[in-house]
Amino acid sequence: MNEQIPSHTLRTAALHYHEFPRPGKLGVSITKPCEGPEDLALAYSPGVAEPVLAIQENPQDAYRYTSKGNLVAVISNGTAVLGLGDCGALAGKPVMEGKALLFKKFADLDCFDIEVDEREPKTFVETVARIAGTFGGINLEDIAAPACFEIEEALQARCDIPVFHDDQHGTAIVLCAALLNALELQGKTLEDARIVCVGAGAAGIASMRLARSLGAKPEHLWLVDRQGVISTDRPGLSKEKSEFAQAPSERKTLAGALAGADVFIGLSGPGLLREEWLGLMNEKPVIFALSNPVPEIMPEIAKRVRNDAIVGTGRSDYPNQVNNVLCFPFLFRGALDVRARSINEAMKLAAVRALAELAKQPVPAPVLAAYKQNSLSFGPDYIIPKPLDPRLREHVAGAVMRAAVESGVARLPLPR
Template sequence: MDDTSKRSLDLHEQLHGKIEVVSRKHVETRDDLSLMYTPGVAEPCRQIQADYQKSWELTRRGNMVAVITDGTAILGLGDIGPAAGMPVMEGKCALFKEFGDVDAFPLCVDTHDVDEFVRCVQLISKSFGGINLEDIAAPRCFEIEEKLKRTCDIPVFHDDQHGTAIVVAAALINALKVTGKTMGEVRIVINGAGAAGCAIGTLLSHMGFGNVIMCDINGIICEGDEGLNPGQEAISHITNADHEHGTLADALRGADAFVGVSRPNLVSTQMVSTMNDGIVFAMANPTPEIMPDEALRGGAAVVGTGRSDFPNQINNVLVFPGIFKGALAARAREITEEMEVAAAYAIASVIPDDELSPTNIIASALDKTVADVVAKAVADHASA
């Protein structure tokens, strides 16, 4: 057990949980009791019964997100079950509050059955203003999100997919400026065709960055390949414009950018040296696909990771508090791709052009001003 793990365990033992419910008004008198609870509370109930939309005004629902997992893809630990995933869900809820002043509640659902999970979320959805799906394994996560989007009247957002895609897009926008590369003309290699990788490929393609090449453990993914899961099948139709085949090393030759959401130590210094003044986002945690010093030695122009101990930390905390804050403010029924694009450009804009550098392409994960910038951009698009 390393020092960080030991101190984190000590903290969790001390706190007995990282979040708590706090009353927004103290109950100190009989009058307080009659207004907060019986008999006075009956009137807000009647108002909501008569007009469903008043549930947003008369309850905390309008600022409440459910953070929900089935425990099948917790961090890098895999399928460790819903109870073991609770510390992560609590942590996510704490970040929602700390960075976006959005209330969030952790829910760990004990089932691997897609329809049972979906039904559970549907049945509780009237208590919340948004659903943040978290740490659900692919390909099940694609089906769960799609079914919930069709049946819920509130935003459903799988952060491992779309939050990751948004922050990568934001970092790439600024990395292109630093390197002088042109949007629409770059070759981007994504390694890891799971939930995050497929979402990144979809968003970067939609935004028009250039030719996206998806790779998995078997190498380059091409339209028509056998054995693709639904997410990979969908992404195969909008990526790999030249229908290439080969290994990750083949894909990286002449590439302008690499995005890794896969496994440690898959990329070598020699592979980076074949890139075109490469932008390297090696985001596997805790050990990236290539360490920053090795990538720089191979000629990388800009390097980012998911870690806080290197420059250019590419972290979802820059996304989810603000995107939900904006969606809740606008009472959006969904988070659209256009709202995701707006969020990416908003995050990128936090670093002024004259302050951009190879080691400063993305705001600090601890910058609490980012959420409001993102929220405004998202709310403006939701209201447009």
Template sequence: MDYNEKALEMHEKWRGKIRIETPCPLESRDDLSVAYTPGVAAPCLEIQKDPEKSFTYTRRGNLVAVVTDGTAVLGLGDIGPEAGMPVMEGKCALFKAFAEVDAFPICIRSKDVDEIVRTVELIAGSFGGINLEDIAAPRCFEIERKLKERLDIPVFHDDQHGTAVVTVAAMINALKVVGKEIDRVSAVVNGAGAAGTACTRLLMALGLKNVVVCDKQGALCPGEKWMTPAQAELAEATNPERKRGTLADVIKDADVFMGFSAPGCVTKDMVRSMAGDAIVFACANPTPEIFPEEAKAAGARVVGSGRSDCVNQINNVLCFPGIFRGALEVRAREINEEMKLAAARALAGIIPEGELSEENIIPSAFNKAVAPAIAGAVARVARETGVARI
């Protein structure tokens, strides 16, 4: 099938992938009087007295804003907010299909951090959570940080944290397959943007100690003049041996490679230079850093990618619906690191240890056990860490 041609045909037919529906009958004068005036005044006044009741008397408690500025849309880059709308609608459709969470796209015509933050801040009272999507680094880091400081509902940048959760889940199981421990392996991450940074930090929270992060100009190491402030901060927390050089230099003898970067930047020779029983997650999309079959041929034991036509697909849809489902169910004020790790462990645990293999380290996106398992773990840890309202 030519997916591009079919997508154009179907998007024109659908005229959007989401719809607004109403659960209330509107077929009589009594119906109208309860759903609208005069009866609607009663819930309005209750919310006026206690804004928290907006979660009870409106759809807010199950409604997420999917927010973008259109600057980092899939593999297309800065195509603008209107052009990003099909992706945002698709995200909303995934929320609904996989976790019964309602979501609505908010595409903002600005690249100014403060304008975007203020826009989201002003509309936040209509939503139970904010999902930031396809916003370029490093602007995405600042937007997320400021919104977390100002809002009392979850703010979650899926390109960072969704990718991190699924990658960590896959890594938990991959390490079991190869018989290695997280605190004893050496890892290399290529790509110091949103996904690479978040994956590195969440893996370190899991116990990873020896990790080097690379960007286009080489390994992040304190003192390198070319690094951005965000990269310099990451360099201080990683690269314990203070390695310098190119990706080809630092990947030698590494147990793990994770790529969130550019097509074809890893060669077979680079994989051959890694330690035995190597794990390679090449997640650049649609063309990975190295194709799985090439990595396997070069000696990698476990491989994963972002592609749906390959085994071990590392796909954000595995986690963000369940994470928001769990956060919304307890009216969480935020999604913290403990909740992300709980989500990763729950996702990894979907596959029984007896069924783990080199080609089965992460469940299918269509496994109906995934979202409930993640939601339950996230809700439990939200209560344990004191960020749940109920």
């Protein structure tokens, strides 16, 4: 079951997939009749002048007469592409096209991928803000920390549409849903659990913030980066890392932090969790080793050393895959369906709880067939729904819509 760096066979298949029968993964389709001169007169001149004038008079009419309300932009500068690092904007385009494909496949949202060749945050923000009116929502993707925090915050302030950095919040939402269920199965609560997260980038910071919003105690959240445990006596901490700085103690390393921990979250790199450290954790631990393609510890090793553990990864070939696709299509679907001005904390928390709840419901036969399973039920090897579960759209998007309306960021009421 080991998944290695892509082999020659996978490379060949992947390149062939992206090149043939036509390059890329996206196209544009026409949604209105365009057969004769009458259609052309409506689609373009002179008929197109009428929606132009209507939108000029009332900008919200753009949602009535254009594709804006069902259109998402996936925007990146390519500084943190998947697990490949700083590949540049153009090299990141296949990933952005892939993200757009998932939006369409799972939530029927149209999507443009936009690669912005700009690393300086203020200039990047200015570029994106000037084109934001085209879209109903903006999904920021593969932008390195700490610039991603500044960019998202600035765009949220300038735009009146949802701006969402999926590497932060999509990861956090799915991770926290899985964590709530895993802790429940282990007889523990988020409020009491001591959590160690290795990886203090976009996903790590956002996940710890969301866990805190769900009830985790700040003194129980231990964040670890390349230099060890983040503590208040370390100079030069970013404001994001400072939020989670612990008081100075003898626990300065990952191993030290793991002593007495209930949860390990890996959002960093392969092989960072040594098997001998697992014995330091409390009974019935939760181990989320989410680095891809090689986790911080392989699940079979973790289960062999700690057979009382619940283990999750970011991979599809093991149980309990923590995958952003469980969240972002449906989060945007719900936000756009009520024309939300933003994606706020209430909507994120609603998505967490909807995902956690769905995992406890009976799994329909088509999902079992898709994953070649005779049965799946809530338990140590099924703490989070499967990405191909068709109920995700209604369940998660519906919860997000309700939260948007109740929290006052929706322009439309709940659909009947």
